[in-house]
Amino acid sequence: MAVIKPTLTLTANTSAATTNAGPLSVALSLSATDLLTVDNVQSQIVTPANSGAPTLLIGGDTAAGADGNDTPGTHGGFIYFKNTSGASATNLIYIGTTLQGATAPANMGAGTTALDHADDASFRLITLKVGEFAFFPWDYMQDIYCGASAASQTLEYWLFDRG
Amino acid sequence: MAVIKPTLSLTANSNTVSTDPGPMSFALALSVTDSVTVDVVEQKLITVTTTRASILDGSVIGGATNTPGTVGCYIYMKNTDTTAGNNVHVGIVAAAHASSDPATPATDGATSSLDGTTQESLRTFTLLPGEFAFFPYDYCGDIYVESAQNSPILEYWRYDR
Numbered sequence: 626m627a628v629i630k631p632t633l634t635l636t637a638n639t640s641a642a643t644t645n646a647g648p649l650s651v652a653l654s655l656s657a658t659d660l661l662t663v664d665n666v667q668s669q670i671v672t673p674a675n676s677g678a679p680t681l682l683i684g685g686d687t688a689a690g691a692d693g694n695d696t697p698g699t700h701g702g703f704i705y706f707k708n709t710s711g712a713s714a715t716n717l718i719y720i721g722t723t724l725q726g727a728t729a730p731a732n733m734g735a736g737t738t739a740l741d742h743a744d745d746a747s748f749r750l751i752t753l754k755v756g757e758f759a760f761f762p763w764d765y766m767q768d769i770y771c772g773a774s775a776a777s778q779t780l781e782y783w784l785f786d787r788g
Numbered sequence: 789m790a791v792i793k794p795t796l797s798l799t800a801n802s803n804t805v806s807t808d809p810g811p812m813s814f815a816l817a818l819s820v821t822d823s824v825t826v827d828v829v830e831q832k833l834i835t836v837t838t839t840r841a842s843i844l845d846g847s848v849i850g851g852a853t854n855t856p857g858t859v860g861c862y863i864y865m866k867n868t869d870t871t872a873g874n875n876v877h878v879g880i881v882a883a884a885h886a887s888s889d890p891a892t893p894a895t896d897g898a899t900s901s902l903d904g905t906t907q908e909s910l911r912t913f914t915l916l917p918g919e920f921a922f923f924p925y926d927y928c929g930d931i932y933v934e935s936a937q938n939s940p941i942l943e944y945w946r947y948d949r
Contacts, residue, residue, distance in 0.1 A: 627800070627803060627809055627810050627811035627812075628800065628801075628808040628809065628810065628811075629798060629799070629800040629810065629811065629816070630797075630798070630799045630800065630808075631796065631797070631798050631920075632796070632797045632798075632799075633794065633795070633796050633864070633920060633922050634794070634795045635792055635793070635794050635795075635864060635922075635945070636792070636793045636795075637790070637791065637792040637793065638791075640790060645791040645793075645823065646790055646791065647790050647791065647792065648790035648791075648792065648826050648827060648828070648829045648947065649790075649829060653792065655864070655945070657866055657920045659918050659919055659920065660808065661919070663811050664811060665811070666811045666812055685907065686907065695904070695905050695906055695907060695909065696905050697875060697877055697903060697905070697911060697914040697936060698875045698914045698916055698936065701913065701914060705796075705798060705818070707820055717856055717857045719856060721882070721928075722880075722882070722912070723882075724907065724908065724910075725907040726907070741856060743853055743854055743855045743856065743859075744852065744853065744854060744928075745846055745847050745850065745851075745852050745853075745854050745883055745927065745928050745929070746883045746928070747854065747882075747926075747928045748882050748928070749854075749856065749926050749928050750880055750882070750923075750925060750926060750928065750929070751923055751924045751925060751926060752856040752857045752860060752924060752926050753924060754857055756820075756822050757822055757824065757924060758794075758796060758820045758822065759922065759923035759924060760796050760798075760921065760922055760923070761913055761921035761922070761923050762913035762914060762915060762919060762921060763912065763913050764909075764911050764912065764913050764914055766907055766909050766910070766911055766912065767912065774856070783798070783818070785811065788811075
């Protein structure tokens with residue numbers, strides 16, 4: 626089996642610092658690293674829809690290789706997302722989920738479950754501003770959808786399947 | 789406003805090396821860093837048990853209006869346990885995936901439970917001992933946790949946008 630090594634650091638200055646002051650009275654230096662066993666790798670840079678139906682990014686059932694492959698800790702993968710759009714404070718990427726095969730989020734700008742809806746009924750889990758990223762395991766139990774606040778934005782994703 | 793600086797690197801050897809070969813024919817060295825503006829910081833060491841528990845109520849923290857990119861947070865979670873099998877199941881649950889779907893994971897034994905092995909489970913991911921996650925979260929829904937066995941400690945940080 627193959628191995629990948631993710632390392633995350635979270636740092637912050639003290640709140641007294643004159644440049645890039647942190648949120649706490651103490652400096653923060655948090656670090657985590659791991660070795661993860663994986664096999665298949667999937668990566669793509671997509672241009673999410675900014676109107677109409679949201680873009681189905683990854684179907685959980687397809688990624689799992691069929692129903693029944695849903696054992697926690699055995700079936701699943703590790704996802705990396707990054708909003709790679711051009712610099713703009715308004716270039717947002719929205720990411721949300723539904724259960725496998727369930728009704729998709731409403732069309733962008735239309736309905737409370739839409740990924741861009743400013744309501745807690747939205748199916749949106751994550752908003753990525755330009756340059757922001759996410760890394761987390763994913764058990765393939767849901768379908769992942771994405772959308773964008775403007776045309777021609779880009780989302781990079783990597784999916785490393787648990788080996 | 790305060791600033792935190794998250795950095796992620798993802799590395800892998802090529803598949804031809806003898807120690808820790810990677811999944812591809814070439815070495816991977818992916819690195820990303822950012823500076824994000826935050827205010828409130830919350831940190832907990834959560835003893836996760838086999839009984840489902842809510843650790844974040846999105847409507848309580850974020851309210852009903854969740855403007856994308858404005859209302860939300862950055863979440864870091866790590867399963868600090870070291871014993872194989874002491875996994876943590878995490879469900880990031882939308883208010884309701886559909887009118888017929890539950891918004892709260894069921895207790896063990898029912899299809900939507902966090903340890904369910906069918907597609908009806910509301911489990912989003914499983915953290916094996918030592919595994920971690922970092923992601924923005926928009927407070928649209930709630931977060932639940934449950935252990936596969938025993939009582940692993942989940943390190944949890946929330947940095948509010």
